[in-house]
Amino acid sequence: xxxxxxVIAFEAADFSYGAHRVLRAVTxxxxxxxxxxxxxxxxxxxxxxxxxxxxxxxxxxxxxxVMGAETATLGAAARAALRRRMGLVLQDCDxxxxxxxxxxxxLPLRIAGQDPRAREADILALARWVGLDARLEAHPRELSSGxxxxxxxxxxxxxxxxxxxxxxxxxxxxxxxAGRILxxxxxxxxxxxxxxxxxxxxxxxxxxxxxxQARTLRLEDGAIIRAGAAL
Amino acid sequence: MSARRPGPVAPHAATPYxxxxxxxxxxxxxxxxxxxxxxxxxxxxxxxxGMAGAATVRIPAPEGRSAATPLAVAxxxxxxxxxxxxxxxxLAAEEMAALAAPWLxxxxxxxxxxxxxxxxxxxxxPPPARDAMQARLDAAAPGALYDDHAAWRAxxxxxxxxxxRLAFWSVGLMGIALAAMVTAAARASLAGAAxxxxxxxxxxxxxxxVARAFERPIALRALIGGALGAPAAALALSQAPLxxxxALGAPAxxxxxxxxxxxxxxxxxxxxxxxARLAILLMLRRAP
Numbered sequence: 213x214x215x216x217x218x219v220i221a222f223e224a225a226d227f228s229y230g231a232h233r234v235l236r237a238v239t240x241x242x243x244x245x246x247x248x249x250x251x252x253x254x255x256x257x258x259x260x261x262x263x264x265x266x267x268x269x270x271x272x273x274x275x276x277x278v279m280g281a282e283t284a285t286l287g288a289a290a291r292a293a294l295r296r297r298m299g300l301v302l303q304d305c306d307x308x309x310x311x312x313x314x315x316x317x318x319l320p321l322r323i324a325g326q327d328p329r330a331r332e333a334d335i336l337a338l339a340r341w342v343g344l345d346a347r348l349e350a351h352p353r354e355l356s357s358g359x360x361x362x363x364x365x366x367x368x369x370x371x372x373x374x375x376x377x378x379x380x381x382x383x384x385x386x387x388x389x390a391g392r393i394l395x396x397x398x399x400x401x402x403x404x405x406x407x408x409x410x411x412x413x414x415x416x417x418x419x420x421x422x423x424x425q426a427r428t429l430r431l432e433d434g435a436i437i438r439a440g441a442a443l
Numbered sequence: 444m445s446a447r448r449p450g451p452v453a454p455h456a457a458t459p460y461x462x463x464x465x466x467x468x469x470x471x472x473x474x475x476x477x478x479x480x481x482x483x484x485x486x487x488x489x490x491x492x493g494m495a496g497a498a499t500v501r502i503p504a505p506e507g508r509s510a511a512t513p514l515a516v517a518x519x520x521x522x523x524x525x526x527x528x529x530x531x532x533x534l535a536a537e538e539m540a541a542l543a544a545p546w547l548x549x550x551x552x553x554x555x556x557x558x559x560x561x562x563x564x565x566x567x568x569p570p571p572a573r574d575a576m577q578a579r580l581d582a583a584a585p586g587a588l589y590d591d592h593a594a595w596r597a598x599x600x601x602x603x604x605x606x607x608r609l610a611f612w613s614v615g616l617m618g619i620a621l622a623a624m625v626t627a628a629a630r631a632s633l634a635g636a637a638x639x640x641x642x643x644x645x646x647x648x649x650x651x652x653v654a655r656a657f658e659r660p661i662a663l664r665a666l667i668g669g670a671l672g673a674p675a676a677a678l679a680l681s682q683a684p685l686x687x688x689x690a691l692g693a694p695a696x697x698x699x700x701x702x703x704x705x706x707x708x709x710x711x712x713x714x715x716x717x718x719a720r721l722a723i724l725l726m727l728r729r730a731p
Contacts, residue, residue, distance in 0.1 A: 266645065288650050288728065296647030306642040308451065319451065323648045367646075 219375055219406040220265055224274035227260055234260045236434035237274065242408060247401045247424055249417045250410040252431035258410040259303060261431065262379050265408070266300055275397045279375065296324055299368035299400075301378035305360045307352040307367070312347040313339070317366045317423055338366045341392055357384040363391050369400055376400055376407045382416055384397070390416055398424055421437050451643055452636050452656040462661050464713060465624040466668030467675075469617040470707040474676035476617075477703055480610030487603035494592035498564040500531070500580065501588040504557035514584045515560050521583035522564060527571030534561045566591075577661040620716040621711060625661060630717040632657050633726055640727075658719040665715030669708030677704055 214429055218241035221308040227235040234257040250258050250267035263269040264276045270284045277283065281294055299320075307316045318328035318336050328335065339345045340361040352360055361384050368376060378398060394416055401407045401424060411417065428439040500522065502515045515533055522531035534542075539558060540549075573591045580587040633640060636657075643653055679702050 268645065292644065292647050292649045294647075295645060298647070300645055302645070306638070306645070307640055308642060311451070319643075320646050323646050323652065378622070387639070 218242050218277075219246075219279055220408070221277040222271075222274065223277075223278050224262070225264065225271040225386065226273035227264060227269060227271055229259075229260075234434055235264075235271075238434070238436055239274075240436050243404055244406055245401065245404050247397070247407045247420065247426045248409070249420065249428045250408060251412070251414075251417070251428060254412075255423040256431040257434055258431055259379055262377050262408070262410055266298060266377050267295065296320075297374045299371065299373035299376040299405075301361075301364050301368045301376075301381045302429050303379040303383070305352075307360055307363055309352050312349050313344055313355070316352065316363055317348075317370055317397060319431055320367060320371045321419075326371075335366075335370065339371060341396065342366050343389060343392070358386065358389065361385055362389055362393065365396065369396055372400065372403065372405070376405055376409075378407075378409045378411075380411055380413075381409060382411065382413050388414075391419065394420055400414070423431055450656050451648070451658075452632075452639055460664060462625055462628050463664040463668035464664035465621055466708075466711045466715060467672030468668075469621045470669040470672035470711050471676040473614045473617050474673050474703050474707055475680065476610040476613040478676070478680055478700065480607045481699060482694075483606035484603045487599040491599050491603075492595045494596050495570070496566055498566055498570075498576075498589060498591045500562035500564060501590065502560040502562065502584070503586045504559050512560065514586060515562065518558050518562060518570040518580055518584035518587045521579050522562065525571060525579055527567050527569060527576075528564055529567040530565040532565075534563055618714055621665070621714055625665070625715045625718040626722045629657055629661060629722040630726060632661075633723055640730075644727075650724055652684065653727060654720050657723050658716050661719040662712045662716035666708050666712035669711035673704045673707040 220240065220242040222238045222240040224239055226233065226237060233267040238261070248260065250261065252258050260269065264271060264283070265278055267278070267283050267286070270276070275282055277334065278294060279297060281290065283291075283294075286294065307313075308319065311319070314335060315328075317339060318331070321328045321331055330431060336348075339348055342365060344359060344362055344366065347355060347359060352363070355363065361381065365378070365381050368378065378397070379416060381393055381397075385393065390413065397407050397409065409416075417426065417428060500518055502512065502518060519531055519533060522528050539561065542561075543558070570591070573589065573593065576591075577589045580589055640653055643656075644650075680700075
């Protein structure tokens with residue numbers, strides 16, 4: 213049962229892949245409008261935790277609530293509605309190969325029932341910000357991995373979502389582009405969005421902490437650790 | 444930027460061309476079956492109508508061959524003022540001979556053998572009740588037998604009804620075959636675009652939106668296939684030397700054939716659309 217006011221609320225949530233227990237009784241609340249970085253060694257369960265939030269997985273035990281809805285009990289329509297309120301940057305980007313970068317960025321608008329032509333200026337501004345304005349007609353296969361990641365970031369924020377979930381958003385990008393991606397997240401956060409970024413990039417976290425009220429969560433042995441203490 | 448944005452599902456994944464081939468074949472066969480059923484109905488209808496408008500009265504074989512036997516005269520008199528009878532006429536010896544000729548040849552003279560006399564009765568609308576007519580004849584000309592051809596019409600009508608049932612069963616089976624093909628095509632398309640579907644759902648696409656991306660191309664292919672198959676069947680029928688001849692009934696009215704050609708492709712597309720949608724929604728419901 214979800215009980216808190218958080219945008220994300222884990223209550224003793226467990227998750228295992230077969231015999232491998234990845235998350236152990238994770239209890240966690242992210243307040244609305246907060247900015248969090250999720251760290252931990254590779255394989256610590258960061259992506260799994262994010263998947264529980266964006267409803268790709270459901271907990272084996274305990275509960276996960278996102279924006280007030282307990283994820284395990286949601287039907288297909290409610291899951292889709294909840295996802296439309298999120299912006300996702302997935303680790304493998306998941307751009308649609310047959311669409312141009314412009315259409316990939318506009319895809320969440322189309323899914324939300326908006327006319328992308330009415331948001332052309334926003335799409336162009338976003339593409340310019342992430343350095344892809346000259347590649348809008350290109351297809352994902354023509355882009356470098358860094359460019360693909362920047363396109364995925366632009367796609368994630370084009371609808372100005374209430375919740376941004378990003379899994380290694382600066383993984384393949386140079387320092388300048390990483391700074392611009394961070395700036396996008398900070399701007400959305402200042403506008404009220406809750407942002408959760410899983411990353412290994414400590415310089416990104418330091419930059420964010422210098423600019424905003426950013427908190428760091430660390431996953432160790434399947435449990436969340438913050439400031440050296442289990443939450 | 445292109446004027447028309449591409450759909451969220453790659454065309455190669457959502458374009459099961461086989462559906463067009465199967466839809467074309469099914470529409471071809473459906474039009475053939477329905478045209479055949481229509482033809483059978485028209486033939487039996489023409490025969491049945493021909494018999495329904497007439498009746499025959501048999502007078503037991505007379506001693507001589509005089510047409511004016513007292514029994515025949517009495518039967519004619521009874522028929523002349525009977526309700527539901529437009530005309531009654533005793534067949535002449537020559538007409539009797541002509542009727543018997545196909546079976547007995549021209550060499551025999553009907554006047555030389557004891558054949559019953561026949562009265563050809565033209566019925567009005569509504570025709571008289573069989574039992575009432577027989578009772579009337581029994582009273583006026585005992586032994587005269589009234590035959591309204593019902594015994595002949597019944598098998599014809601049953602045969603026509605059987606043809607119609609067979610045609611509708613055939614069309615139903617073709618529909619089932621098309622639906623099965625579409626289901627397989629939809630499942631293959633969905634499996635081939637699994638990564639795209641996963642991305643769309645993660646971005647918040649409703650299952651109905653995802654299904655729409657697949658069902659439209661499938662329905663379009665079914666429509667195109669049907670639009671080729673249905674007229675091809677009509678063309679094949681018009682060219683086929685069936686040798687039935689106009690005596691078996693009027694040829695199919697063009698309006699009926701045209702209605703079939705026009706209706707078959709959209710019906711095929713609608714079936715394909717509905718089947719694809721249900722198959723995809725069912726698969727999506729089972730997917731995480």
